[in-house]
Structure formats: C-alpha cells, structure tokens
Amino acid sequence: MTTIIDGKAVAASIIGAIKGANAALRAQTGKKTGLAVIIVGDDPASHAYVGAKSRMAKECGFFSVQHTLPKETTQDQLAALVHKLNGDDGIHGILVQLPLPQHLDAETIIQSIRPEKDVDGLHVANAGKLATGDLKTGLISCTPAGAMVFVSRVHGRDLSGLNAVVIGRSNLFGKPMAQLLLNANATVTIAHSRTKDLSSICHNADILVAAVGRPEMVKAEWVKPGATVIDVGINRVAAPEKGENNTKLVGDVALAECAPVASVITPVPGGVGPMTIAMLMANSVIAAHRATSLKVPKRLSTLLLAE
Amino acid sequence: MTTIIDGKAVAASIIGAIKGANAALRAQTGKKTGLAVIIVGDDPASHAYVGAKSRMAKECGFFSVQHTLPKETTQDQLAALVHKLNGDDGIHGILVQLPLPQHLDAETIIQSIRPEKDVDGLHVANAGKLATGDLKTGLISCTPAGAMVFVSRVHGRDLSGLNAVVIGRSNLFGKPMAQLLLNANATVTIAHSRTKDLSSICHNADILVAAVGRPEMVKAEWVKPGATVIDVGINRVAAPEKGENNTKLVGDVALAECAPVASVITPVPGGVGPMTIAMLMANSVIAAHRATSLKVPKRLSTLLLAE
Known part of the structure; x- marks a missing residue:
C-alpha cells in the first residue's frame, strides 16, 4: 500500500503549532512575531503569493506588515526600507518577494537583510551555517x-x-x-x-x-x-x-x-507546496523566539524535527 | 599505465606563479601580499606547521608576520589581535593555527576574521559562498x-x-x-x-x-x-x-x-599534502589582489583553474 502524503494536513498541523508558539511568545513577552513582506512592482503572480503569505501571517496571529512599492522604486529606496526593518525590534522576519524588477539588484538587497531576520534562508551566512551543519542558529530555506x-x-x-x-x-x-x-x-x-x-x-x-x-x-x-x-x-x-x-x-x-x-x-499539487508557506511562518516564529532569547515550544520543534 | 601525481611538482609550479603574481602586485602598487599567522601555546606540531607556512610566505616574497602568543593568552587578547589585523591595510590574510588551547573559543575567533582575509576559508561567509557556487568573491578551504x-x-x-x-x-x-x-x-x-x-x-x-x-x-x-x-x-x-x-x-x-x-x-606522502600550503599562499595573493582591485595574473588563475 503506497502512502500519498497529504501536504495540506501536515502544513495545517505545523500552522497549529505555530499559532500556539506565537501565543506563548506573546503571553511571555507581550510581543507578537513580526513579519514584514516587501513587494516591488505589479506582477500578478507575485502579488498572489505575497497576499497568501500576509494572510497566513495574520492567521498565525503575527504582526504582519506588507510594503507594496511601485515598480519605479530605486535600489537606494529599497535598501533604505530593508535597513529600517533590520533595525525595527518589532520585526523578526523580512521577506523580499522575488523576482524584483530588472533594474534592481536582488542579490545585494537579499544580502543586506540581517541574517537573523532572513526568514527565506537566502543570506550567504544562513547558507554557510546550513552547509557546515549549524542548524541551531541559522534559518533554512x-x-x-x-x-x-x-x-x-x-x-x-x-x-x-x-x-x-x-x-x-x-x-x-x-x-x-x-x-x-x-x-x-x-x-x-x-x-x-x-x-x-x-x-x-x-x-x-x-x-x-x-x-x-x-x-x-x-x-x-x-x-x-x-x-x-x-x-x-x-x-x-x-x-x-x-x-x-x-x-x-x-x-x-x-x-x-x-x-x-x-x-x-x-x-x-498538495504535497510539498503547502509546506513552503508553513515553513516561512515557522522560520518567522523561530526568529522571534531567538530575538527574545526564548526556546521554541517543544510541540513546534518536534513537528519540525529541526531545532 | 597509471599516473602517480607528483604533488610536490604541482605545488612548486603554483608557488612559482604565486611569486610572479606577488612581484607584479608589488610593481603595480608598491605593496607585497601580507600574511599574518597567529599561534597560541607551544604545541610542537603546530609550531612546525606555522614555521613551514611562514617560511613559504617569505619564499613567495610576501610580507610575513608571525604572532606567537603564550598559552595563557585570553580570549579577549586574541580577539584584540585579530581585530587589529582586520584593520591593518598591509595584511591581506590572517591565519589562526588550530587547534587553540582548550580555554579559548576557536569558532568565535575564526568567525571574527574578516571574510576577505580568511585565507583558510573557514569563515561561514566563505562556506556560504562556496555552497552557493560563488567562487569569484569567496576564499576556498x-x-x-x-x-x-x-x-x-x-x-x-x-x-x-x-x-x-x-x-x-x-x-x-x-x-x-x-x-x-x-x-x-x-x-x-x-x-x-x-x-x-x-x-x-x-x-x-x-x-x-x-x-x-x-x-x-x-x-x-x-x-x-x-x-x-x-x-x-x-x-x-x-x-x-x-x-x-x-x-x-x-x-x-x-x-x-x-x-x-x-x-x-x-x-x-607527496600528493595532496604539499598542495595545502601552496593553496594557502594562493589564497593570500588572491586576497591581496582583491584588496587592491587588481586582477590575479592569468598564469596563476589558469594554474588554479579557479578564478
């Protein structure tokens, strides 16, 4: 008998644990997990993805902020926004929706995100931690x-x-x-x-x-x-x-x-797909716990088999 | 017919190209490649390795400095030396000989070296660059x-x-x-x-x-x-x-x-062994070229098949 994995069900169980972890964080610190999503331009597919992420963040009980920038946004303007979010204590995760418009240098922007807030796991420091087997302090794609x-x-x-x-x-x-x-x-x-x-x-x-x-x-x-x-x-x-x-x-x-x-x-569909957004939320709540030096609740870390 | 690779001969050809690259660097900028080697304590094997590295650096025509610290050196003292070398324009490569005495946290020291000067290729940023296929700006172990x-x-x-x-x-x-x-x-x-x-x-x-x-x-x-x-x-x-x-x-x-x-x-012996020290010298001269925004001479980059 072949088992066909139900990715939606697994993702839902993880989202449930994330809600619990976020609620516990709030009870202990008075703070919610803060996730900032940045989107530049008006690509419909990107807007659909970002919308889904922002909705899921709200469903998890996060403080969710979406920055929608016009397609004419300059590199300096985008860099300035990332810089501001890097320094914002209420934001634990920063996500820049890719692809960016052609005139922008995406790599430089991604590498300017503080590794601790890089919930997409794209920063070279996070790649290096994973490559060297450090799963305790890095964030994984x-x-x-x-x-x-x-x-x-x-x-x-x-x-x-x-x-x-x-x-x-x-x-x-x-x-x-x-x-x-x-x-x-x-x-x-x-x-x-x-x-x-x-x-x-x-x-x-x-x-x-x-x-x-x-x-x-x-x-x-x-x-x-x-x-x-x-x-x-x-x-x-x-x-x-x-x-x-x-x-x-x-x-x-x-x-x-x-x-x-x-x-x-x-x-x-219905396998790995639904997991991606769930793991983005997991990275965000993990980043929030680390920022406040709290341990991620066991129910979530056991589900993720990661921490 | 089996070919038995002569590692000493290959290493010697690379060292020859490194000397040429260092001489060209000096002719163009007035600066030699600067390599600082730090050793803490009196482990005889470590001293032998460090001695060989310092001698090879001199043979390559580098500005070679060896910092020999007593085994009682504190974490703060070692960190301060790395910090000073990080800021020293005449030093392009910093090598901390491992293992360090048990009371010192080697990982923190290694990660405090500026990635551009990490000629051992141990910094997480260099591991991340290699892991993501960026061989142009990182340094490889x-x-x-x-x-x-x-x-x-x-x-x-x-x-x-x-x-x-x-x-x-x-x-x-x-x-x-x-x-x-x-x-x-x-x-x-x-x-x-x-x-x-x-x-x-x-x-x-x-x-x-x-x-x-x-x-x-x-x-x-x-x-x-x-x-x-x-x-x-x-x-x-x-x-x-x-x-x-x-x-x-x-x-x-x-x-x-x-x-x-x-x-x-x-x-x-005589295979990969002699290459390690040659590649350390190669990393140093590459780091020196990058620091001065010069291209590594073709003779060396062709030999390394890297740049």
Whole structure:
C-alpha cells in the first residue's frame, strides 16, 4: 500500500503549532512575531503569493506588515526600507518577494537583510551555517525544510544507511536539501542536468527528491521499489481532457505510474507546496523566539524535527 | 599505465606563479601580499606547521608576520589581535593555527576574521559562498582547493557526465570538496561512516576522493578501473619493516593495490599534502589582489583553474 502524503494536513498541523508558539511568545513577552513582506512592482503572480503569505501571517496571529512599492522604486529606496526593518525590534522576519524588477539588484538587497531576520534562508551566512551543519542558529530555506519534514516523518531523524538522491542543484532547493539529508546521516547523491544515466542513479535511492522543473520526468522504472519519493516540481501543462485551452499542475514525477512502485510519495499539487508557506511562518516564529532569547515550544520543534 | 601525481611538482609550479603574481602586485602598487599567522601555546606540531607556512610566505616574497602568543593568552587578547589585523591595510590574510588551547573559543575567533582575509576559508561567509557556487568573491578551504587542482588537471574544468564520490563529510574537507566537484558539473555522492555498502558506491566513481583518516581503507576492489583516485588521508602507522618502533605515513587508500586499477592516483606522502600550503599562499595573493582591485595574473588563475 503506497502512502500519498497529504501536504495540506501536515502544513495545517505545523500552522497549529505555530499559532500556539506565537501565543506563548506573546503571553511571555507581550510581543507578537513580526513579519514584514516587501513587494516591488505589479506582477500578478507575485502579488498572489505575497497576499497568501500576509494572510497566513495574520492567521498565525503575527504582526504582519506588507510594503507594496511601485515598480519605479530605486535600489537606494529599497535598501533604505530593508535597513529600517533590520533595525525595527518589532520585526523578526523580512521577506523580499522575488523576482524584483530588472533594474534592481536582488542579490545585494537579499544580502543586506540581517541574517537573523532572513526568514527565506537566502543570506550567504544562513547558507554557510546550513552547509557546515549549524542548524541551531541559522534559518533554512523554506521548501527544503518542508520537504525534510516529510522525510523525517517517514524515516525518523537518523537516515543512517539510506541512500538519498536529489535531482537538481539550485541554491534555493537542491543544494540545501542535500545538506539537510547529509546532516541527517543519509548518503547523498546530487544529480542534475549534466548527470549521465540518471535513471539508474535514481533507482539506487531509498529517498528520491526531484526538483528540476520538467513535467513528469521521473518514471516508474527510475524508482526503487519501496522508496520514498518527494516531488518538488510544479509545472503547468496543457490538460485537453479538461477542455480546450485548459491546463493543470503536475510535478517532476509521473505520479500515477510511480505511486505503485514507491512506498511513500508526495502529490502535486498538495504535497510539498503547502509546506513552503508553513515553513516561512515557522522560520518567522523561530526568529522571534531567538530575538527574545526564548526556546521554541517543544510541540513546534518536534513537528519540525529541526531545532 | 597509471599516473602517480607528483604533488610536490604541482605545488612548486603554483608557488612559482604565486611569486610572479606577488612581484607584479608589488610593481603595480608598491605593496607585497601580507600574511599574518597567529599561534597560541607551544604545541610542537603546530609550531612546525606555522614555521613551514611562514617560511613559504617569505619564499613567495610576501610580507610575513608571525604572532606567537603564550598559552595563557585570553580570549579577549586574541580577539584584540585579530581585530587589529582586520584593520591593518598591509595584511591581506590572517591565519589562526588550530587547534587553540582548550580555554579559548576557536569558532568565535575564526568567525571574527574578516571574510576577505580568511585565507583558510573557514569563515561561514566563505562556506556560504562556496555552497552557493560563488567562487569569484569567496576564499576556498586550502586542501579541497588543492585536491580540485589535481582533478581539473586530469579531467579539465567541466566534469559533466562523471560520477564523483567523496568519502568523508567534514566542514574542512569533505563538504567543500563535494561543492567544488558539483560546481564543476560532476554528479556527486557524499559517503561517510554511516554509509551502507561503501565499496559498491565507491566502485561507481570516476573520481574517488578519500578523506576519512582510516589507514589504507580503500581497497583495489573498491576502485572503478580507470578511475582518478585522490587520497587526502594522512595516517601514521607502525612500520616494523623499518626497524622496531619506526613509523611511516600512509593515506586512506591502499596505494600499492589500488594504483594498478586506477588511471590516476595521488600518493601519501607527496600528493595532496604539499598542495595545502601552496593553496594557502594562493589564497593570500588572491586576497591581496582583491584588496587592491587588481586582477590575479592569468598564469596563476589558469594554474588554479579557479578564478
């Protein structure tokens, strides 16, 4: 029997624990978790994402601020806002929605966020902490952190003796995911577009994580029988079966054919997707606890299997 | 025919290019590369290492300063010295010899070195840059950088389609080595003490890098015929054949039996070992060029295959 992970349910349990943690923080310090989200320009998709994040922050009971800047915003103006938020004691997390308009240098802006407030886990100091196995003081990129929650729920915290294969080597997902798996004692292979004989490398994986952005690339014969398969891809493809010009979302894994081979698999949509926003909220409440030198409540840290 | 890499010869060619780069820097700016080495206490092995580094810095034509502090040095005193060197325009590289006496917090000291002067590549900002593939502005840990020079000499800069296996996952070597190989497009597996069936994982490696500290652990049947084998282990073992109580150095690879299977292999001693100090000098002269906004001469950057 294959288990299809319900990402929405897992995310909801984490959000529940975050609400509790935020309430406890408020009871002890009089302060809520403060999350500032910055969006520049009027890309509709970015506005939809930011709206969802701000709503979720409010649902968690956070002090949530959204800074909506016109697309003509200059580098100096944006830098000044980040600088102000860096110094604001009421703000524990700062998120700059990407992509920024082309005339802005996103990297410089991201690196100007104080690492302790970098709830997206994009600052080089946070990348360095994760790369060197320091999970106690850094903030971890949200999507790999969410994928890792699934892995830990299936296999526990210690992955000794298990082979993990991550397909994809982006800084946002593949590399941090590999580091998290390695930190949990898995033997980790990072495969990518330049890998030869990808299917046979994947077939060796007890834990297979796909993040390449190629619709349904991973086929049944790539999957080791009994493997745990985590699908991080989100690809929009034509869905003529739903009528002309209709589309649907699929992952990087051919779910229907891989599910019977795998022991555990995540669907798209409804798998890793809902976890990303939950982990953003988790990073924010963790940052707030650290800022006030309080321990994150056990209920949340156990769910995250992280702190 | 197996090629046994002569690490001393490769290191000497790099040192030659470093001398040239330092001389050119001096001609253009009036400044030499400045390297400060700090040693605390009187551990004989540490003094031997530091002596070798200081001598090599002088041989390269650097401005070389050695700070020898008594073992009673306090954290504050050591921190004050690093702070002073951080602000000294004549010093481009700062090296704190490890281990420090037990009463000192080495991690805090290392992280207080300005990343641009962290020629050992141990600062979290340098780890983060390497982890995210930024090799242009960071400084890379010397031993993996040296091992990578060997790999590049054999296979070129682009390792697309090659499987690399790194045994060992230390922050000093295994992790940065894996990141360098990944950055060069290899498919990379990181194996370690918790890996199951290590021999068959190694047997899949076109490039096998061993850094575990277990004498002659890698056997002939672990090596894929024609592989490149890089041995980073340095283990002192009994050598009764040299007479009673005598010892010798061996690597993590059983050289005599693996050499006929491999296509290229590094010996111990005389393989990776001599490269570490050469790469420390390379990092120093690179840091000096960056501090003065000059380009590293092509002869050196080509040899390092890095910049």
